[in-house]
Amino acid sequence: MIVLDTRELTSCTQIDWSRWRPTMHATLLFVMIDGRILLMRKKRGIGAGKVNGPGGKIDPGENAASCAVREVREELMIEVEPEALLKRGELFFQFRDGLSIHCTVFSCDAYSGEPTETDEAVPMWCDVDAVPYDEMWADDARWLPRVIEGDNFCGHFIFDEDEMIDEDVVFGGEAERRWVDGDGVGVPRFANALSYGVGSTSFRPCIDLHSGQVKQIVGGSLTDDGEGLKTNFVSERDAAWFAAKYKQDALRGGHVIKLGPGNDEAARSALAAYPGGLQIGGGITAENAAEWIAAGASHVIVTSYLFDSEGKFRQDRLDALVAAVGRERLVIDLSCRRQSDGGWVVAMNRWQTLTDMTLNRESLERLAEFCDEFLIHAADVEGMCGGIDEELVQALGEWSPIPVTYAGGARSIDDLELVNRLSNGHVDLTIGSALDLFGGDLIRYDDCVAFNREGEKR
Template sequence: MPTVFRPCIDLHSGQVKQIVGGSLNDKDQSTLRTNFVSSEPPGYYAGLYKQHNLTGAHVIKLGPGNDDAALECLRAWPDGLQVGGGITAENAQAWIDAGAAKVIVTSYLFPGAKFSLERLEALCKAVGKERLVVDVSCRKRGSEWIIAMDKWQTLTDMTVNKESLDLLANYCSEFLVHAADVEGLCRGIDEDLVKALGEWTAIPTTYAGGAYALSDLDLVNRLSGGKVDLTLGSALDIFGGKTVKFDDCVAHNHRVTGQK
């Protein structure tokens, strides 16, 4: 199926925000750069996505103090949203029980920034492969993309390539890929990464980072051969953006899926 629009709800300090990805820093809050802080409650966006049947939306808890906001989203659309941020083998099932369609994980898989197959296996066993999304958010170093954890602050020992994605795909049903270097900048997607993902991934994959025009949906479709979906955030009018209308994204999805 052609590339579709996948929405997001980014939560920071209990509010819906659009943040420049590379500016998140646990040790120095002064580096935080925010494009948008919503006056609407988190559940508003979940209800909006439910109204338009925009499946595959991800709710990301960026740091502590966001559990109540995430639960508000799940109450607005039970079994319609994916939840990430602080997910572990111990709490994953609780988020499924609370109404998450799937849970999203990165940092838990990399204790000490080193990949743990044991932890991935434990998480897969806890909720099942079909309920698990692995977020392979990454930063570019040279000609490679390195998975980044802890709100994209720490590089891990895993490179995003066909071999690593094939390994991870044995234990999850979907990938989410934030291109942290361009996240929130609205200056264009990482075209090389999207093209590579189209060649490497064998399971549903959503890319996020840098999109600023409705035409980026067609660009991602062309680069990935329709194998990668696209999240638009800061560019959207519902998040204070000036270049993409949410209603146009909905219309795009209806057009390429035949959904009314």
């Protein structure tokens, strides 16, 4: 039986773990040397006040191992070499309030530096036979003793705040067969986007610029010669006005897209009005990317530059972009068109030229190693207010290991919740022509802001 309301969960058997997907990926690391184990008392965040090993949330672009190395440095100011990590287990936590966490657990027996108190935690060494389990999460006592003895494990747990409701823990070969994260140096793969966990889809704002003005355009109508261009809206307000409004309403992660030439001045004014709050795309190259970051963009968005004139992918150009600004500042735009076989192909040059890249799980997982997020316009429905491409949204939620923003076809405030459900909160939604802010009469901007604020409360 699958229980759809997490508040009703009483047993691990009520969850179809093959279809479960976490809202957070995390790590734990236990340094064990000469019969002693390095623990810490957390000062803030999930589990504040409890004793645990160093660890935390995996950031975009990281794998579990690199996250573990970073977290132990930030929390305890010691260095651990990735090669010294030994994977010991995986934890699957489902909380009744909707939070769901997948955690990869490592151990190691070497480090450099001196464990030091930080704003995050206070270090503490313990004898392995004197671990203070009564001050730790309830599940730790079920598996950490076996890890200390050298066993591998896999554990599934249901919690109601601090109380452990149910558990299912196995060890040895059976545990390793249940792992989804391999050796911890890849990206965890989950079989389906449908899962437990309250979704976290957000509304992402946009500023589309054409000939220096804020416009809403039917995506598939944009060509080099301008013939056949279909424009839904031309604003009397400038780009900086929209950026200032997004800043006032604390909407982060929106994108400024330059559709063709003549938009640099307007784009710079928007970034100046909301420094660090907006991404910039359109004509981005390895040569100018750093300039746009310096102008105030949080990220640069790139599509066409990653392909040659015939639409063939250029890995060398992606490498150059990462070298220029870092993958944490890079968003790859994989806007696409649906094909007759039902799949999608990435389109460039304002969505007029099909590339050699199919949009699928393999391409997303490969490119996720080089960027912080994806932006994907469904070019066939962009600007038409005819409904989102539900199949594409669900596929993105299932395939992508990093955050995705989808754009195209939104026509109702209910589409935010629809994207939330289809993608399990993994995909954000941009709304354009349907929004009253852009002359539409289908969706109120204030309702979108309220949706985000409600999501933050969850």
